[in-house]
Amino acid sequence: xxxxxxxxxxxxxxxxxxxxxxxxxxxxxxxxxxxxxxxxxxxxxxxxxxxxxxxxxxxxxxxxxxxxxxxxxxxxxxxxxxxxxxxxxxxxxxxxxxxxxxxxxxxxxxxxxxxxxxxxxxxxxxxxxxxxxxxxxxxxxxxxxxxxxxxxxxxxxxxxxxxxxxxxxxxxxxxxxxxxxxxxxxxxxxxxxxxxxxxxxxxxxxxxxxxxxxxxxxxxxxxxxxxxxxxxxxxxxxxxxxxxxxxxxxxxxxxxxxxxxxxxxxxxxxxxxxxxxxxxxxxxxxxxxxxxxxxxxxxxxxxxxxxxxxxxxxxxxxxxxxxxxxxxxxxxxxxxxxxxxxxxxxxxxxxxxxx
Amino acid sequence: xxxxxxxxxxxxxxxxxxxxxxxxxxxxxxxxxxxxxxxxxxxxxxxxxxxxxxxxxxxxxxxxxxxxxxxxxxxxxxxxxxxxxxxxxxxxxxxxxxxxxxxxxxxxxxxxxxxxxxxxxxxxxxxxxxxxxxxxxxxxxxxxxxxxxxxxxxxxxxxxxxxxxxxxxxxxxxxxxxxxxxxxxxxxxxxxxxxxxxxxxxxxxxxxxxxxxxxxxxxxxxxxxxxxxxxxxxxxxxxxxxxxxxxxxxxxxxxxxxxxxxxxxxxxxxxxxxxxxxxxxxxxxxxxxxxxxxxxxxxxxxxxxxxxxxxxxxxxxxxxxxxxxxxxxxxxxxxxxxxxxxxxxxxxxxxxxxx
DNA sequence: CTGTTAGCGCTTTCAG
DNA sequence: CTGAAAGCGCTAACAG
Numbered sequence: 001x002x003x004x005x006x007x008x009x010x011x012x013x014x015x016x017x018x019x020x021x022x023x024x025x026x027x028x029x030x031x032x033x034x035x036x037x038x039x040x041x042x043x044x045x046x047x048x049x050x051x052x053x054x055x056x057x058x059x060x061x062x063x064x065x066x067x068x069x070x071x072x073x074x075x076x077x078x079x080x081x082x083x084x085x086x087x088x089x090x091x092x093x094x095x096x097x098x099x100x101x102x103x104x105x106x107x108x109x110x111x112x113x114x115x116x117x118x119x120x121x122x123x124x125x126x127x128x129x130x131x132x133x134x135x136x137x138x139x140x141x142x143x144x145x146x147x148x149x150x151x152x153x154x155x156x157x158x159x160x161x162x163x164x165x166x167x168x169x170x171x172x173x174x175x176x177x178x179x180x181x182x183x184x185x186x187x188x189x190x191x192x193x194x195x196x197x198x199x200x201x202x203x204x205x206x207x208x209x210x211x212x213x214x215x216x217x218x219x220x221x222x223x224x225x226x227x228x229x230x231x232x233x234x235x236x237x238x239x240x241x242x243x244x245x246x247x248x249x250x251x252x253x254x255x256x257x258x259x260x261x262x263x264x265x266x267x268x269x270x271x272x273x274x275x276x277x278x279x280x281x282x283x284x285x286x287x288x289x290x291x292x293x294x295x296x297x298x299x300x301x302x303x304x305x306x307x308x309x310x311x312x313x314x315x316x317x318x319x320x321x322x323x324x325x326x327x328x329x330x331x332x333x334x335x336x337x338x339x340x341x342x343x344x345x346x347x348x349x350x351x352x353x354x355x
Numbered sequence: 356x357x358x359x360x361x362x363x364x365x366x367x368x369x370x371x372x373x374x375x376x377x378x379x380x381x382x383x384x385x386x387x388x389x390x391x392x393x394x395x396x397x398x399x400x401x402x403x404x405x406x407x408x409x410x411x412x413x414x415x416x417x418x419x420x421x422x423x424x425x426x427x428x429x430x431x432x433x434x435x436x437x438x439x440x441x442x443x444x445x446x447x448x449x450x451x452x453x454x455x456x457x458x459x460x461x462x463x464x465x466x467x468x469x470x471x472x473x474x475x476x477x478x479x480x481x482x483x484x485x486x487x488x489x490x491x492x493x494x495x496x497x498x499x500x501x502x503x504x505x506x507x508x509x510x511x512x513x514x515x516x517x518x519x520x521x522x523x524x525x526x527x528x529x530x531x532x533x534x535x536x537x538x539x540x541x542x543x544x545x546x547x548x549x550x551x552x553x554x555x556x557x558x559x560x561x562x563x564x565x566x567x568x569x570x571x572x573x574x575x576x577x578x579x580x581x582x583x584x585x586x587x588x589x590x591x592x593x594x595x596x597x598x599x600x601x602x603x604x605x606x607x608x609x610x611x612x613x614x615x616x617x618x619x620x621x622x623x624x625x626x627x628x629x630x631x632x633x634x635x636x637x638x639x640x641x642x643x644x645x646x647x648x649x650x651x652x653x654x655x656x657x658x659x660x661x662x663x664x665x666x667x668x669x670x671x672x673x674x675x676x677x678x679x680x681x682x683x684x685x686x687x688x689x690x691x692x693x694x695x696x697x698x699x700x701x702x703x704x705x706x707x708x709x710x
Numbered sequence: 711c712t713g714t715t716a717g718c719g720c721t722t723t724c725a726g
Numbered sequence: 727c728t729g730a731a732a733g734c735g736c737t738a739a740c741a742g
Binding site: 022 | 735
């Protein structure tokens, strides 16, 4: 069942069928309707390869996600959820997600090659090092790219992330309102965007509220549980230990919970902990984590939306965009910071009496 | 940089280049080496679409995974890990994973159409209802398919799962050896393969050890936390409550932990719980879950291996397979049950003194 | 508005 | 062993 067969059955040429099926303006409505009806009836499916071959762009969006079990920060459960959101959002745009596998080779061109091989329409990047050569090469190749929690930029690249500053600020506010004045933070690696922005938000809100943040109160983990444990033990060993701690990732926050327990403290009686992300486990641990929730589906949807914009821009589409405001005048798609929401559970309480 | 350019630069015809690059026997070794060297040097990448168009089979493997947030059993964290395993295993075979999105339409042909559109080499199914029309249609279409935890079979279909019976049996054995004699079970829906097999394994091991299983001790959840909670509360409300319970999924097992707590019981002092899967949260909850671990990477690798076999069979490859034993003589790929391993943590203890 | 025609980049007969 | 030539199924000029 190919386009020729369809043309025969509808009594027109293949060109007309193609036009009708691709919603081109230059077909008479009656012809179009008839063709579309016959196509549907016959269950005709255009061959995606043939179409890509001539159009030089497929309906595939690559997902660059370094899932090597070894790679730091890669296997964040958070990202697995984003993946699902991507799939859902992409479905509405007629695109499909292709997980690009690097199969061993890791020269700087792996992603670029994969993109070309499959004539990708664009790519979504997450959980990778945005400074790594293969990644920068991809960005520089001019392929529309959107980073999730990765500050990639360029003529055909942009990113989406959470409003990390506001999120961290809300965590501080929550603790402050419970009476806490000795508030510490466990953030991520200093080279990662969410780490930096969350730390900034933390500092800003503390300043705003006149809360002093001694430098020992600022610690850096790697978003994995063990680092949250270590940092928290360190904090608790301080001469003036904090009474509340903002942990910039739920995995690390669970580590903080364990650290408190091992230090003989009860959460939230002796120590208050607020996490970040609201991963599944956040609601499962005891005490359930109070945490700054990211809307992962919305994050994915925003990424897809931005990507589609980039693709359209690149194609030179002059059509009136649905939301003209969100494409910058200079023909660029601005980064987006999506709002977060504090989810109050059981890991924060009033300040403990002075010991 | 296309094959023509490459041919020009190597001073041969495109046909020869094609043969060389595809490892065809009918090229002189010297010519081949020279062409391969030049290709590598120039970073030549064959266009996948052009190649698929003529070969009528792409390097894409579809992943049919019903990730609608609504779909039962779909968003199991377990499956997200399998996904990563699939990607890794597939990379070695030169294939890429395509997440097939159904974009609204849900007639019986959605998957079949998607498969045809992209000329998929095969498909991996997980987290879907193997009785659903779109799924059976895909299986019946003759596309090589392998189900993960789904008992799909057919001339070009097979499946992989855990050795659920042995796994459940090991859970029973563990409890029995700790002295438990009143052992209950929370399994999944009766129509799902893992539920059924785990329940069977549970029953067999109980019988083997002379442990009686009253019918009230057998409960069915849906693999989600809440159902584990409900079932466990029910069990604990029995006149003769169990002292140990085998919960056939970690999510449900966490629910069981909460149920125990809410019933005023301490795990493992008053109740022993063993889970199944060893998802990430299993190690994070307190007490950490003793659970039957599945090797998710191995499961994924086995799925890929089976799929590749099916693809080869279908192509009519007569080459000597690497492991001839695992392809059945009748030209079929048998289902596989991978071994599980009991991971002992803190949720099981000796039988409590009679209250 | 519609048909004809020329490829997209590659593999694969079929001759040599 | 190698080359010439015929498409794979579709889209996009270019004429009508």
